[in-house]
Each structure stands twice: as C-alpha cells, then as structure tokens.
Amino acid sequence: xxxxxxxxxxxxxxxxxxxxxxxxxxxxxxxxxxxxxxxxxxxxxxxxxxxxxxxxxxxxxxxxxxxxxxxxxxxxxxxxxxxxxxxxxxxxxxxxxxxxxxxxxxxxxxxxxxxxxxxxxxxxxxxxxxxxxxxxxxxxxxxxxxxxxxxxxxxxxxxxxxxxxxxxxxxxxxxxxxxxxxxxxxxxxxxxxxxxxxxxxxxxxxxxxxxxxxxxxxxxxxxxxxxxxxxxxxxxxxxxxxxxxxxxxxxxxxxxxxxxxxxxxxxxxx
Amino acid sequence: xxxxxxxxxxxxxxxxxxxxxxxxxxxxxxxxxxxxxxxxxxxxxxxxxxxxxxxxxxxxxxxxxxxxxxxxxxxxxxxxxxxxxxxxxxxxxxxxxxxxxxxxxxxxxxxxxxxxxxxxxxxxxxxxxxxxxxxxxxxxxxxxxxxxxxxxxxxxxxxxxxxxxxxxxxxxxxxxxxxxxxxxxxxxxxxxxxxxxxxxxxxxxxxxxxxxxxxxxxxxxxxxxxxxxxxxxxxxxxxxxxxxxxxxxxxxxxxxxxxxxxxxxxxxx
Numbered sequence: 001x002x003x004x005x006x007x008x009x010x011x012x013x014x015x016x017x018x019x020x021x022x023x024x025x026x027x028x029x030x031x032x033x034x035x036x037x038x039x040x041x042x043x044x045x046x047x048x049x050x051x052x053x054x055x056x057x058x059x060x061x062x063x064x065x066x067x068x069x070x071x072x073x074x075x076x077x078x079x080x081x082x083x084x085x086x087x088x089x090x091x092x093x094x095x096x097x098x099x100x101x102x103x104x105x106x107x108x109x110x111x112x113x114x115x116x117x118x119x120x121x122x123x124x125x126x127x128x129x130x131x132x133x134x135x136x137x138x139x140x141x142x143x144x145x146x147x148x149x150x151x152x153x154x155x156x157x158x159x160x161x162x163x164x165x166x167x168x169x170x171x172x173x174x175x176x177x178x179x180x181x182x183x184x185x186x187x188x189x190x191x192x193x194x195x196x197x198x199x200x201x202x203x204x205x206x207x208x209x210x211x212x213x214x215x216x217x218x219x220x221x222x223x224x225x226x227x228x229x230x231x232x233x234x235x236x237x238x239x240x241x242x243x244x245x246x247x248x249x250x251x252x253x254x255x256x257x258x259x260x261x262x263x264x265x266x267x268x269x270x
Numbered sequence: 271x272x273x274x275x276x277x278x279x280x281x282x283x284x285x286x287x288x289x290x291x292x293x294x295x296x297x298x299x300x301x302x303x304x305x306x307x308x309x310x311x312x313x314x315x316x317x318x319x320x321x322x323x324x325x326x327x328x329x330x331x332x333x334x335x336x337x338x339x340x341x342x343x344x345x346x347x348x349x350x351x352x353x354x355x356x357x358x359x360x361x362x363x364x365x366x367x368x369x370x371x372x373x374x375x376x377x378x379x380x381x382x383x384x385x386x387x388x389x390x391x392x393x394x395x396x397x398x399x400x401x402x403x404x405x406x407x408x409x410x411x412x413x414x415x416x417x418x419x420x421x422x423x424x425x426x427x428x429x430x431x432x433x434x435x436x437x438x439x440x441x442x443x444x445x446x447x448x449x450x451x452x453x454x455x456x457x458x459x460x461x462x463x464x465x466x467x468x469x470x471x472x473x474x475x476x477x478x479x480x481x482x483x484x485x486x487x488x489x490x491x492x493x494x495x496x497x498x499x500x501x502x503x504x505x506x507x508x509x510x511x512x513x514x515x516x517x518x519x520x521x522x523x524x525x526x527x528x529x530x531x532x533x534x535x536x537x538x539x
Contacts, residue, residue, distance in 0.1 A: 016355055020358060025384050026376065029380075094272075098275070101275055105275070108524075109477050112517075113286055113516070113520075114516075115499065115516055116285035116513065117278065136278060196364060201366075202484075225484065232379075241372050245365045249365065252360075252361070256357060
C-alpha cells in the first residue's frame with residue numbers, strides 16, 4: 001500500500017512540475033534578467049514598463065478587454081438566469097423551439113459563422129465595437145448557460161417558490177428573493193466561464209475590431225509578437241502573457257470550488 | 271434572449287448561405303453568382319489546409335485523449351493533497367489559448383527557455399521547434415495537450431467517479447485482473463463520457479485557428495481550414511468564397527459529429 005501511494009505522489013509531483021513550469025518560467029523571466037533590469041542583474045520591472053508603453057498603452061488595452069468581458073458576463077448571466085427560470089418553470093408558446101435553437105448553437109461552431117456576423121454587425125452599426133464583440137461572446141455562452149440554469153432551477157423544489165407566492169411574493173419577487181439564492185453556484189459558474197472565454201478571445205476581436213485604439217489585450221500582444229519583423233521584444237511579451245493570464249488564474253483559484261462543482265453536476269449530469 | 275439568438279445566430283446562419291451564392295467583395299456591392307464561390311473548395315491551397323487540419327485533428331485527439339485519461343485515472347480517487355494536483359493539472363485551462371500560444375512561442379524561441387536548455391542538456395543541440403510542417407505539428411500538439419489535458423481530465427474524472435464502486439468489487443470477486451476490469455467494466459461504462467470528449471476534441475481541432483495563426487501564420491503549409499477562410503475573406507477580400515468554405519465546413523462538422531455519436535451509440539449495444 002505504501003509503495004502504491006509513493007508511486008502516486010512521485011508521478012503526480014513530476015507531472016505537476018511539468019504543468020507548472022511554463023507558467024512559472026514566464027512569470028520569473030518577466031521580472032528577472034538583463035531585459036527586465038535594463039542591462040543590469042537580478043530583478044526589475046523594465047519589461048512591464050516597456051509593455052505599459054506599447055502601442056497606445058497597456059491601460060487602453062486592459063480597459064477594452066474589460067469592456068468586452070463585462071458586456072459578455074452581464075448579458076450571459078442576465079439572459080441565462082431569466083431564460084433558465086422560464087424554461088424550468090413557466091409555460092409559454094415556443095418554449096421548446098427556443099431551447100432547441102439555443103442548444104443548436106453548440107452544434108454550429110462559431111468560427112464558421114464569423115463572416116456573416118462580420119457583415120451583420122456592420123449593418124446594425126456594431127462593427128469595430130467592443131459592445132458588439134461582447135454580445136457575440138455572450139451568444140456563444142448561451143447554450144451552456146441556459147442548459148445549466150435550467151438544471152439549477154429544476155433542482156430546486158417547487159414548494160420553495162410556492163411558499164413565497166403564498167406569502168405574497170410576485171413571480172419576480174420569488175425569483176429574486178428565494179430562487180436566486182439556490183441557483184447561485186450555477187450563476188457563479190456561468191459568470192466564470194463567460195469571463196474566461198471573453199477575456200481571452202482572439203478570433204472575434206481580430207475580425208470585428210479594425211481600429212487599433214479598440215484592440216483587446218490578446219490582440220495587442222499578438223501585434224507585439226508579429227508586428228515588428230525580426231526583432232520581437234521577448235521581455236515585454238513575457239510581461240504581457242503574465243498580465244493577461246494573471247486575472248484568469250486568480251479568478252479561477254478563488255472560485256474553483258464553484259467552477260468544478262457546477263461543471264461536474266450542472267453541466268454533465270443533466 | 272430570443273432576440274439575441276435570432277439576430278446573432280439564426281440570421282447569420284441564413285446570411286452565410288446567401289453570401290455563399292453571391293459575389294461579395296469585402297467592400298462594394300454584391301451580386302448573385304450561383305455556385306461559382308464553391309470553386310474555392312477545389313483550390314489547392316484549401317485542399318492542403320484540409321489535409322493538414324485532418325492530420326492535426328487525428329494526432330491531437332489521440333494524444334490528448336490518452337494523456338487526459340491517464341491523468342483522470344491518476345487523480346480519480348480521493349486522497350491526501352489530490353485536490354492540489356487536480357487544481358495544478360487544470361490550471362493551464364484557465365489561461366487563454368492566445369496567451370498560451372504566445373507563452374509557447376517564447377518557450378520555443380527564447381534561447382534560455384527551459385525547453386531549449388533541456389534539449390541542450392540532453393545533447394540534442396538546438397531544435398527548430400517551428401521550422402517545418404512536421405515539427406510545427408508536433409510542437410503544437412504538445413502545447414495543446416498542456417493547455418487542455420486538465421480540462422478533459424476533469425470531464426473524464428467525473429465519468430469515472432460516477433461508476434458504481436460495487437461493480438469493480440464484483441468483477442474482482444469474479445477473478446478479473448486489472449486489464450480485464452479496464453476493458454470490460456471501466457471503458458464500456460465510460461463510453462458516453464468518452465464520446466463527449468471525443469466530439470469536443472475533434473470539433474475543436476477541426477476549427478483550430480489561434481495556435482497556428484500565432485505560431486507560424488500558416489507557414490510550411492500549416493494553415494488550417496479556418497485560417498483558409500480568414501485568408502479568403504480578409505486577404506483575398508472575397509467574403510462570398512469565404513462563406514462558401516464556411517458552409518462546407520459546417521456541413522462536414524455536422525456529419526462528423528452525428529457519425530461519431532451514432533458510432534458510439536451502436537458500439538454500446
């Protein structure tokens with residue numbers, strides 16, 4: 001028994017090093033070495049200083065990325081919560097059709113509809129718009145979110161809201177005061193998924209955003225890597241990768257209990 | 271919500287089919303031109319992209335699947351600090367694909383990266399990780415495995431944990447060995463989960479874009495189908511041809527996914 005356990009720990013530890021090394025190396029070399037210290041030795045923040053001044057400034061890129069993420073998360077959470085509640089509890093004409101059409105988004109991978117979306121966003125004046133990118137990202141999250149919220153609401157006992165209704169709550173009041181509490185893990189999971197997807201998205205901004213001042217962080221970093229032929233600023237790029245990955249890793253570690261639980265129960269057991 | 275779905279999903283789908291039968295330049299007016307755009311499917315550049323994408327999908331699905339399954343077996347049982355290992359294996363999945371690709375671009379290209387130090391230490395000398403079609407394929411599959419293995423591990427682990435432990439017990443009492451249990455109990459019961467991971471991995475790989483666009487930009491014939499669509503649309507500025515390729519890709523994807531699900535369901539009987 002001891003031997004089997006030792007085998008497990010040695011294997012896992014070795015693999016853990018393999019999985020962590022690329023992240024740790026990038027984080028370490030973004031603040032260490034000649035580029036990081038402007039020629040000196042030891043640690044320094046020079047890579048980040050050059051990154052901050054890249055293009056029209058790191059601040060703008062971070063702001064743009066945040067706008068996309070906020071739009072995507074807000075729209076995803078509001079629509080899938082209300083939609084999931086309606087799917088689970090209310091009878092209305094076209095309910096099943098709407099559910100099926102939404103789920104079929106899963107079957108139609110979005111990279112294949114990027115071209116018509118590009119034209120369509122132009123027609124409705126959302127081309128080259130951060131809100132437009134955010135909305136597209138929200139639509140991509142709909143099937144998973146709707147599915148998950150419907151399951152979350154269905155898992156809650158009907159008696160809960162009946163009691164609230166008898167006590168004089170409206171349907172909206174029951175949803176707000178009683179059911180949302182119970183569905184919270186699902187909502188957090190969807191928000192997290194939506195955040196990770198929209199913060200990191202590359203193709204949609206690449207196609208929809210044409211104005212350099214609107215670029216999101218992944219797009220700006222791509223330009224940093226491919227823009228000036230021959231001489232890529234490795235140090236600034238490392239700093240950029242860290243800047244882009246850090247919020248995701250932090251948010252994931254903070255909320256991973258919800259994420260893993262929501263993922264394994266809401267999404268897979270439905 | 272219905273409005274969002276209709277405007278940003280149903281209408282684009284219809285529009286895509288309509289665009290594919292029109293001459294539709296990036297700028298300027300469009301005119302119907304029948305099936306002319308579908309000539310794009312005979313373009314040698316496109317055919318090479320298809321071949322590369324299929325190769326990449328096959329290799330990725332096998333390698334990623336095996337490694338993720340190994341990880342899932344490793345961490346499925348609850349024991350001390352196993353939670354920390356699960357988190358660590360999953361952590362790369364929280365990092366975006368574009369950031370991951372840039373990170374590996376540095377890993378492949380920076381002289382002092384652990385990867386290059388390692389091959390030098392092993393006496394292999396300097397390796398050009400992205401120097402040819404084959405090496406790009408291998409490097410990218412390695413990178414994608416690092417990025418996605420934890421994600422698929424989590425799905426597979428959920429499947430493994432939902433298998434009733436009494437079944438293992440019964441098999442053991444009947445004298446089944448480890449391999450027999452694996453082939454006769456675990457794998458058959460895990461089929462729905464395996465199907466899910468396979469569909470996700472095949473679809474994801476067939477639509478690969480970020481990784482090759484950033485790493486090579488399609489050099490050494492490493493353009494994928496989606497990179498080809500991008501080129502038709504924004505370099506050749508011919509949205510009609512791009513839409514035609516999109517329609518074809520979508521049709522193939524639907525057929526592939528339905529076939530995969532069928533195959534797995536039939537084997538289940």
